[in-house]
Amino acid sequence: MTSPFTLGFDQVRDELMLMQPSGCYWLTANRQEDARILARQCIAAQRSVTLIASGLAPETLLSPAPVGGPAAIPLFSLPETRRALLAFTNDLARVLPEKPRLVLFFAPATLWEKLSQEELRQWTKRLQHFLAAKPIALLIISFGSVINTLRGQLQTLYRHVDGLAQLDWQQDSWDYRINWWANGGGMLADRELRLALNMDQFTLQEQEQSAPLTLNDETLWLAEKSVLEGAPPLSNQWTLYEDNADLHNRAQQANAATVIFSLQHNDQIPTLAEQIHNLRRTRGSGLKIVVREMRPSLRYSDERLLLACGVNSIVPVNATMSRFLTMLEGIQGQSYNRHVPADLQALMKSMQPLQARGYLTLPEFCQSVTLLVNNTLLPENGKGLLVALRPVPELKPEQALTLCKPRRYGDLVTLVGDRLYLFLSSCRFSDLNTALKFIFQLPHDEIFSNRLVWHEDLQILSEVRQMTSQVPTAWRDAPVPRAPEQTVAAPVVTERRQPQNIILGQDSPDNLP
Structure with a gap:
């Protein structure tokens, strides 16, 4: 029986880094230098390994020579073409002997941009059939600026990929996040480790978190279309929706994505608060919820209500597009830790x-x-x-x-x-x-x-x-006293004189002799 292979991390439990024969495992990293350290550390921990590289000469990964590892390592190069990638399985069948070994495939993430989602699924399926019943494990290490796009595509390939993990640099340490990982004792999912770099080797920095983390969609951006001011989606990770209702329906399947609502008028506040409250209560603290004010409509009390319902950030109406995008970057990696009451109506009543x-x-x-x-x-x-x-x-x-x-x-x-x-x-x-x-x-x-x-x-x-x-509380409700009655003399009525008609040019009767 062929023994499992290991990633070679120091102080990390075996079930989080062992790779079973006949299995395909995939690691991704943002930076090429991190991917290189990861590959060299893995090579140093093997008894037998074959190295395949694309986009660079495989010899560069072995200079200087890693401490440990097999005495001889077969090296192969794969051209960065669609044709070479589609023929990858046939080439493995032709050049690899039927001996226990780890095959390490080191390539930039841009290589898989040449394949559609369905072609990538078929590609991994052929690898799975090739590795079946063979004493060989395949480890793919990818890196580069488009790594998030590749990570999103790999999320759906759990049927054909036995392990998927990612390594992200955090300035002073590295987050090693395991989406799922199959080992001899079963399968683990949603785990996070904090790694440190010591003597060109990744080691465990702190104890792993006991609670599972669901971060598979943390690179997705779900937004109502008006928040981009008419601009198209900024990348493949962005998805725009016609209105807040459609956005809310999609966000109900999200776990750690960034969800951006728009606010056009103050009348939207009750509905928006209900949508945000529902997402925060049902999807957890990993979801990043943002409200962008498109027209002057937010009051201080409205801001407090939305924050209490679960909003991570509110973008004011006077924020420019560049400022808006900067604020979105600022909330990445955040977790909403405030308590959100279950009764929304009571919450709204207390806030207003x-x-x-x-x-x-x-x-x-x-x-x-x-x-x-x-x-x-x-x-x-x-x-x-x-x-x-x-x-x-x-x-x-x-x-x-x-x-x-x-x-x-x-x-x-x-x-x-x-x-x-x-x-x-x-x-x-x-x-x-x-x-x-x-x-x-x-x-x-x-x-x-x-x-x-x-x-x-x-x-x-x-x-x-x-x-x-x-x-005057003592007499506030007392009846108003009426004024004393007074006797008023009746007015004297005089007879009004009646006008008389006078005809000019005639003698008045009063003037007759």
């Missing part, structure tokens, strides 16, 4: 608790503001702004009130003495001038002579208590 707007009487105003500020589900010192505005001397407070038109739920106004009090729910201090501009029909700097602003919870509650003290 005030369902009133406009003018309220002073008692109603104080009660509403106090309830909101005491809501522990909202962020501390971030529930809104309390603003006191004093009109200019030429303007009465009642006249200034007629110019106040709050349009947003949670924006309240009341009158106290010679001042207007505004409460702007979920409004940041930096946005105060913008909010006042939309609330008042005339420039607010011309209407009011001064203003006071409270933004911290304790400050707001303290001021509301002082406002409440001005309400």
Whole structure:
């Protein structure tokens, strides 16, 4: 019985790196230098190996000579052509002896761009038939700039490939991710190891994670088409959808892809929050969810609601395309670790608790503001702004009130003495001038002579208590007394004189002699 072959990693369990005879295993790496170290380390751990290279001379992989490994290594080169790749299985059958050995095929990922998805499937299927019942294991190591495209194609070939893994450089270490791996004891899937480079060999840096990771589609980008501003898909990993509903339906099968929703109008917020909440609760923390604001529509409370539902990042409307793409790069590798409540309606109610707007009487105003500020589900010192505005001397407070038109739920106004009090729910201090501009029909700097602003919870509650003290609670609901009746003298009615017609040119009867 032929013994299994090994990748040669130091301190890694055998079941994660053993390769069984008659099996085909595929490793991918972003950088060629990482793939070269991986190949040399594997060669050094074998008793018998055959090296096939494409795109470079096989001798370059063995210079300097690896420490260990067989004394003699057969070397072959494969031209970077479609014809040579399709004839690969026939060439193996012609040149390989029926002896136990590991065949290492080292080639750039661009070589498989010459094959369609179906041709690649047929190619791996022929390899599987060739290796069946032979004491040979085939290890393919690929690398290059288009490696993500190849990785996406290999995800569907689990029937014909016994092991698939990838090596990604992380600046100071390497992530070794196993999609699936068959060994003598069965098959493992979804594992991640952190490797370090020591003396030109990869070694285990830390203990492997106990929980499986599902990262097979992490290089996919699923987006609503308007987020690219009319541009076509940026690469083969990008897929565009007509609207957010189609995007949501596709994202329900994703695990770690980047999902990008568009926001055109504020009316979309409830539906968008429901879609994001569903994805985060059902697909887990690996999914990267992004919302791009296409038109000015997001309020601070809306941003907090979307973040609480599971959004990784919100791209503001003023972000350029380059800035947008940079923000997408910034969230790669992230995991959403915040808790998302199961009850969406309760979550939305807690994020947007005030369902009133406009003018309220002073008692109603104080009660509403106090309830909101005491809501522990909202962020501390971030529930809104309390603003006191004093009109200019030429303007009465009642006249200034007629110019106040709050349009947003949670924006309240009341009158106290010679001042207007505004409460702007979920409004940041930096946005105060913008909010006042939309609330008042005339420039607010011309209407009011001064203003006071409270933004911290304790400050707001303290001021509301002082406002409440001005309400005469003891007799607030008492009936209004009627004024005493008074006797009014009846007016004197005089007879109204009636006009008389006078004919000019005739003598009046009063003037006759």
